[in-house]
Amino acid sequence: MAHAEHNLAIFRGNLKFKSNIQKIWGVFTLLSIITIVEVILGIIKPTSLMAPFMSAFEGGFFATLGNIIFSPIIYLKPLNFIFIVLTIVKAYYITWDFMHMRDEAKGMRRAVVWTGIFLISYLTMILLFEGDYIYEVYKANYIKFDF
Amino acid sequence: MEATVDTTAPKGAWSGGSNRPFKASYGKMMMWFFIVSDALTFSGFLAAYGFSRYKFMDSWPIADEVFTHFPFLHGVDAPMYYVALMTFILIFSSVTMVLAVDAGHKMQQNKVIIYMFLTVIGGAIFLGSQAWEWNTFIKGDYGAVETKGGRILQFLDKDGKRVGLNDFAVDLPEARVSQEGSNGIWYESEAVTRTSVSFEEVKEGFLANENLLIRTQYLDENGHPTVLSREESITKLINEGNLVVEGANLRHNEYGSPLFADFFFFITGFHGFHVLSGVVINCIIFFNVVIGTYERRGSYEMVEKVGLYWHFVDLVWVFVFTFFYLV
Numbered sequence: 369m370a371h372a373e374h375n376l377a378i379f380r381g382n383l384k385f386k387s388n389i390q391k392i393w394g395v396f397t398l399l400s401i402i403t404i405v406e407v408i409l410g411i412i413k414p415t416s417l418m419a420p421f422m423s424a425f426e427g428g429f430f431a432t433l434g435n436i437i438f439s440p441i442i443y444l445k446p447l448n449f450i451f452i453v454l455t456i457v458k459a460y461y462i463t464w465d466f467m468h469m470r471d472e473a474k475g476m477r478r479a480v481v482w483t484g485i486f487l488i489s490y491l492t493m494i495l496l497f498e499g500d501y502i503y504e505v506y507k508a509n510y511i512k513f514d515f
Numbered sequence: 516m517e518a519t520v521d522t523t524a525p526k527g528a529w530s531g532g533s534n535r536p537f538k539a540s541y542g543k544m545m546m547w548f549f550i551v552s553d554a555l556t557f558s559g560f561l562a563a564y565g566f567s568r569y570k571f572m573d574s575w576p577i578a579d580e581v582f583t584h585f586p587f588l589h590g591v592d593a594p595m596y597y598v599a600l601m602t603f604i605l606i607f608s609s610v611t612m613v614l615a616v617d618a619g620h621k622m623q624q625n626k627v628i629i630y631m632f633l634t635v636i637g638g639a640i641f642l643g644s645q646a647w648e649w650n651t652f653i654k655g656d657y658g659a660v661e662t663k664g665g666r667i668l669q670f671l672d673k674d675g676k677r678v679g680l681n682d683f684a685v686d687l688p689e690a691r692v693s694q695e696g697s698n699g700i701w702y703e704s705e706a707v708t709r710t711s712v713s714f715e716e717v718k719e720g721f722l723a724n725e726n727l728l729i730r731t732q733y734l735d736e737n738g739h740p741t742v743l744s745r746e747e748s749i750t751k752l753i754n755e756g757n758l759v760v761e762g763a764n765l766r767h768n769e770y771g772s773p774l775f776a777d778f779f780f781f782i783t784g785f786h787g788f789h790v791l792s793g794v795v796i797n798c799i800i801f802f803n804v805v806i807g808t809y810e811r812r813g814s815y816e817m818v819e820k821v822g823l824y825w826h827f828v829d830l831v832w833v834f835v836f837t838f839f840y841l842v
Contacts, residue, residue: 455837476537488558499569
């Protein structure tokens with residue numbers, strides 16, 4: 369048997385289920401609630417969440433540093449930031465409880481999750497920076513793209 | 516290798532040995548590493564989508580305005596509801612899958628059969644939904660005009676409501692000459708598909724109808740597409756209008772940038788292909804459970820392995836849902 373014992377506690381041990389089946393339904397409820405919240409937010413699109421909370425710092429090295437540290441609330445609309453956080457929460461529970469990552473050995477967990485997260489963040493960062501750079505080039509263009 | 520693999524074990528992939536790396540079986544670990552590599556492929560697609568979207572930040576279509584249909588509800592503006600429903604279907608089939616895995620651990624063959632069956636059904640419903648979504652997207656909605664620069668012009672009435680091309684285009688006598696090699700113009704082949712109205716008909720109809728305005732794909736400060744005044748609209752259409760677009764394919768897209776349609780087809784298509792292969796693999800495992808293969812083997816680990824793949828498909832959809840439809 370792969371793993372007879374299931375870890376039945378979620379939310380850092382704050383919520384303990386009596387059986388594995390109960391845990392499955394609990395996680396399903398959680399995922400459903402998150403999805404419903406996402407859909408409601410996506411349809412309403414509250415205006416207060418449509419503009420970034422902060423504008424970018426101008427100036428020298430520390431402004432750049434500040435822009436990097438606060439990038440989620442400077443360059444992202446709060447709504448999109450919420451969507452991304454909720455998505456990662458959903459991904460966590462699918463991986464940890466549906467795919468039983470919670471019950472795997474620590475080394476296995478790290479080999480799979482950290483590899484993925486590192487490579488994906490790196491690729492995303494490079495491509496989004498590059499896309500934004502090309503956008504700026506198009507905007508201040510010497511060539512007419514729309515004719 | 517000796518440090519991790521039990522070399523005294525019988526031939527075969529670390530079967531029977533007690534010294535198993537990460538305490539996982541060979542098959543399960545390889546499934547996990549396959550999932551990692553597949554996740555990288557999907558993230559490549561989604562990151563490329565992000566790249567293109569950042570590149571055309573001021574003119575990217577708004578997903579809410581593209582996917583507004585719901586089956587059997589014609590003319591009802593239902594942004595997002597259908598995709599949300601598809602998400603629920605997939606999450607629910609994930610639940611039945613994990614219940615099948617759990618029943619497998621307890622060696623309850625009949626429960627595994629029921630839950631695997633429900634999982635396959637859920638996957639099939641999802642695939643059907645995706646086919647419907649593709650069909651709606653390809654057929655298009657109101658139709659639009661593409662400019663010489665490849666940008667999209669959409670039509671609105673005075674109240675800001677979208678207007679379909681067929682609602683205002685006039686009927687012009689057709690002066691269509693088919694181009695044949697015998698006329699010496701063999702090098703200009705004819706377009707394969709034809710739209711229901713020609714550009715000239717749309718232009719005449721637009722000029723005749725004072726109430727119509729043009730909306731470009733460029734977004735204003737509030738993130739809404741720019742609406743031109745009547746004079747600007749006329750100038751724009753006459754000077755830049757080029758051809759009529761109805762629906763979307765890999766080259767033209769009435770909703771905006773053709774790249775949006777390309778990514779839609781590639782990302783949801785690649786995901787749909789994963790769902791399809793997941794359903795096929797689930798079917799195979801289902802029949803194996805029915806004929807009692809795993810009962811005789813004394814372990815339902817195959818159900819667990821295919822379950823990993825199925826959950827991964829669900830996991831990818833969670834990301835596609837966010838980055839394609841929500842953000």
